[in-house]
Structure formats: structure tokens, C-alpha cells
Amino acid sequence: MTLEDLVRLRRARDRMDRDYAEPLDVPALARTALMSPGHFSRTFRAAYGETPYSYLMTRRIERAKALLRRGDMTVTEVCFAVGCTSLGSFSSRFTELVGESPSSYRARPHDAGAAIPACVAKVRTRPVRNGEAKASRRP
Template sequence: MDLEDLRRLRRARDVMDRDYAEPLDVPALARVALMSPGHFSRGFRAAYGETPYSYLMTRRVERAKALLRRGDLSVTEVCFAVGCTSLGSFSSRFTELVGEPPSAYRSRDHGAGAPIPACVAKVRTRPVRNGEAPGAAGS
């Protein structure tokens, strides 16, 4: 993969980071990267070690965790606020990445983490995929 492809993939990844709550799919992200959907999906997986969908859902779960810690929104409201359209799929993915259902996460006391700076909390609470070491997800 050449540097130009990596730059284009990074542009699409930046869109996922920024616009995670928007309805994003592989064809739309491939257009951002100026690639065909198949080339984009293969290149993204090769560059970042996961599919575009998996990366996007991790971003959504990260944001959902922050919203659930606040406690002022229901799990359903959080699901839709982060761009998911299916409560069942959202809950399954959340449970897979976090290790507990969103309702259990929401009801837990998160006060002990209040004094931790947001930048540190984001790294320490990042959802872990498939036995990956915490904080090893790359840039």
C-alpha cells in the first residue's frame, strides 16, 4: 500500500472519528477515500487491523460510554444519539466490547473516575476488541 492510499484511508478514518453519529457505510466512506468500496475495505483492514464497521462501532461505543456515565439519557436514547439504528445490535456490540450490557454500565457508580482527566480516561476506558491489550489500538 502506498502513502497516497494511507492518506486517503486516514481521511475516511477521520470522518468516522468526527461524524460517528451520522449514517456512515462503506460506500460513503470509500467515496471520501476516493476508492472503490472493495479496495477501501481491504485497505482499511490492512492498515488498521479491523474492518471499517468494527472501527466505527468502537467509536460509537466509546461515545456511548461517556453518555451513559452522565446518566441523564436512557440506553435507547444513547443508542440513537451515537448513530446506531438497532438497540439489539448496539447492546450486543457494547456488551462484546465493554464486557457488560449498557444498562449495567449505566447503573454502575462512575464517581471514582470523575477526577481523572478526559484525555486519560479516553485511553484507559477504550473498548478492547478480541483480547487486544488496552491502549494498543494504534493511532
């Protein structure tokens, strides 16, 4: 992988971070990176350790957690606000990454984290796949 490839991948990753609520797919992201969809998917996974779709969904779930903590939107509204088009898929992925359903997450109190700086909270509350959580606990 060349430095130029990494710059192009970063451009696509930045687009996912910025435009997470837009309807993004691999071909659109590959165009951003000036790569074919197959090459983009392979090099993205090699560079970042996850597929472009998985990275995008993690961004969407991070934003969904913030919206659910506010408590002024329903789970369905949050689902569509973060760019998901299926409530079932959103709920399944949310539960997989967070460990509880969006409704349960929204219902519980979140006051304890109010005093934590946003930069620390983002790192500590980043959604993690169940397999990654188990692997990170190993000594």
C-alpha cells in the same frame, strides 16, 4: 500501500471520528477515500488492523460510554444518539466490547474516574474486544 492511500484512509477515518452518529457505510466511506468499497475495506484493515465497520462501532461505543456515564439519557436514547439504528445490535456490540450491558454500565457509579484527565480516561476506557483483552495480558 502508498503514502497517498494512507492519506485517503486517514481522511475516511477522521470522518468516522467526527461523524460517528451519521449513517455511514463502507461505500460512503470509500467515496471519502476516493477508493472502491472493496479496495477501501482491504486497505483500511491492512493499515489499521480492523474493518471500517469495527472501527466505526468502537467510536460509537466510546461515545455511548460517555453518554451513559452522565446518566441523563436512557439506553435507547444513547443508542440512537450515537448513530445505531437497532437497540439489540447496539446492546450486543456494547456488551462484547465493554464486558457488561449498557444498562449495567449506566447503573453503576462512575465517580472514581472524575479526577482522571480526559486524555488518560479515553485510553484506559477504550472498548476492547474480548479476544484483544486476553491477548494483551500475555507477557
